[in-house]
Amino acid sequence: MATTLRNNVCDVPIDLDYTTDELDFSAPMQDSGDLRTKEDEPPASSWSSSSGSFYEELETSPIGIGSTWYWHSPSEQPLDKPNWCKSSPNAGYALHATEDGSHEKQKVHVQTHDSVLKSSKLFVRTVSGNSPTQKRYVMAKKLMSTREIEVLQYLDAPASRYDPWNPAPPLLSIVNADEGTEDEEGEPQAIYEPIMPFDYLPIGTVGEAIDLIMQLLQGLVFLQELKIVHGDIHREIIMMDKGTDSADNGENRITRNVRYFLADFTHATIVENPRDHLFAEDLRDLGLLMDATFGSCLPELSDIILKMTDVQHFTNNVRASDVLEDLEALISELPTDRIRSQLNQ
Structure with missing residues (x-):
C-alpha cells in the first residue's frame, strides 16, 4: 500500500525558472534520483518531481490541476470574510490539461489576505475568473519543498484520497504565484476548499x-x-x-x-x-x-x-x-x- 522511497530523499527549496514561469524540478532531483519505484508509483501528475521534468506527454493529473474548479465550481456558501484579514491585489497562474493532452496556463486574479494562521503557512484567498462576479474563498498553503509536493501528491492520489482516514484536506489545485508581485516570490501554492x-x-x-x-x-x-x-x-x-x-x-x-x-x-x-x-x-x-x-x-x-x-x-x-x-x-x-x-x- 505504501510507496517505497530511497533513503536519500532530497529536501530542497522550490525554485522558479523565471524564463518559463515553470517550476524547475530537474536540477535538484537529479541528485536524489527517482524517488519512487515504477511498480509502486501513483498516477503521474503534471507537477510530478519524481520524473525530473515539469511535463510529460499525455500526462494526467490526479490532483485536479485545472481551471474548472474556479471557472465552473458548484454554487455554495463560502466562509464569511474573516474580519482579521487585510487584503492586497495579487495574481497567479493555474495550469490545466486540455483534451488533446497538451497543457495551458491561465491567469488567475486573486486577493491575498493577511491571516492569523501564520504558523501553519495557511492563508485565505479570494479567487475570481474573468468576471468580477465570479469569486469564491479558498485556503492556500505555500509549498516549501519538493518533498512536500511529493507527499501531497501521494496523499491525493485516488488510492489514498477516498480513504476516510486520510488526514490531508482534498486538493483543488496547485497554482504558481506570480513572481512579479510584491507579496509573492513565485512559490507554488496548494489550494483547498475553505477550512x-x-x-x-x-x-x-x-x-x-x-x-x-x-x-x-x-x-x-x-x-x-x-x-x-x-x-x-x-x-x-x-x-x-x-x-x-x-x-x-x-x-x-x-x-x-x-x-x-x-x-x-x-x-x-x-x-x-x-x-x-x-x-x-x-x-x-x-x-x-x-x-x-x-x-x-x-x-x-x-x-x-x-x-x-x-x-x-x-x-x-x-x-x-x-x-x-x-x-x-x-x-x-x-x-x-x-x-x-x-x-x-
Missing part, C-alpha cells in the same frame, strides 16, 4: 471532543500505514471543514459530519525503512495537544495521554493503532449521558 481552525467554533460536548481525537488518531494510523512521518503536529495545523449542515453551532459537529484535517505537511517525509521513534514523536505531539486541549475536562483520557506522551513508548513500539484501540475500548465503556454531556462538566 477553518478546529476551535473556530466551540466544542460543545464530550462526544464532539472524542470525535475530534478519534479522527486525528485515525489520521495518524493512515499516515503510519503509508510510512509517512508528519513531523510537526501542533494546534495551529488542526483544521475542520464546515460539515454538511450550515448551522454555526458548536453543539452539532457530529450531526454535521465535520471532518478534521492536518493542514500542513511542510515537514512530512515518506520513509523506506520506518523507524518507530519517528512515528512515536508524532504520537507524542498529538498526545501533548490532547492534554493541553482536553486534559482538565476529560480525565478519562489520562491513561491514553500518558501512553502517548511517555518517553518509554519510544522504545516500546507503541503505534497509533494501539492507542486507537484503547480509545475505542474507552468509548464503549462511557455512559451515554457522559458522551452527551457538556465538555466543561
Whole structure:
C-alpha cells in the first residue's frame, strides 16, 4: 500500500525558472534520483518531481490541476470574510490539461489576505475568473519543498484520497504565484476548499471532543500505514471543514459530519525503512495537544495521554493503532449521558 522511497530523499527549496514561469524540478532531483519505484508509483501528475521534468506527454493529473474548479465550481456558501484579514491585489497562474493532452496556463486574479494562521503557512484567498462576479474563498498553503509536493501528491492520489482516514484536506489545485508581485516570490501554492481552525467554533460536548481525537488518531494510523512521518503536529495545523449542515453551532459537529484535517505537511517525509521513534514523536505531539486541549475536562483520557506522551513508548513500539484501540475500548465503556454531556462538566 505504501510507496517505497530511497533513503536519500532530497529536501530542497522550490525554485522558479523565471524564463518559463515553470517550476524547475530537474536540477535538484537529479541528485536524489527517482524517488519512487515504477511498480509502486501513483498516477503521474503534471507537477510530478519524481520524473525530473515539469511535463510529460499525455500526462494526467490526479490532483485536479485545472481551471474548472474556479471557472465552473458548484454554487455554495463560502466562509464569511474573516474580519482579521487585510487584503492586497495579487495574481497567479493555474495550469490545466486540455483534451488533446497538451497543457495551458491561465491567469488567475486573486486577493491575498493577511491571516492569523501564520504558523501553519495557511492563508485565505479570494479567487475570481474573468468576471468580477465570479469569486469564491479558498485556503492556500505555500509549498516549501519538493518533498512536500511529493507527499501531497501521494496523499491525493485516488488510492489514498477516498480513504476516510486520510488526514490531508482534498486538493483543488496547485497554482504558481506570480513572481512579479510584491507579496509573492513565485512559490507554488496548494489550494483547498475553505477550512477553518478546529476551535473556530466551540466544542460543545464530550462526544464532539472524542470525535475530534478519534479522527486525528485515525489520521495518524493512515499516515503510519503509508510510512509517512508528519513531523510537526501542533494546534495551529488542526483544521475542520464546515460539515454538511450550515448551522454555526458548536453543539452539532457530529450531526454535521465535520471532518478534521492536518493542514500542513511542510515537514512530512515518506520513509523506506520506518523507524518507530519517528512515528512515536508524532504520537507524542498529538498526545501533548490532547492534554493541553482536553486534559482538565476529560480525565478519562489520562491513561491514553500518558501512553502517548511517555518517553518509554519510544522504545516500546507503541503505534497509533494501539492507542486507537484503547480509545475505542474507552468509548464503549462511557455512559451515554457522559458522551452527551457538556465538555466543561
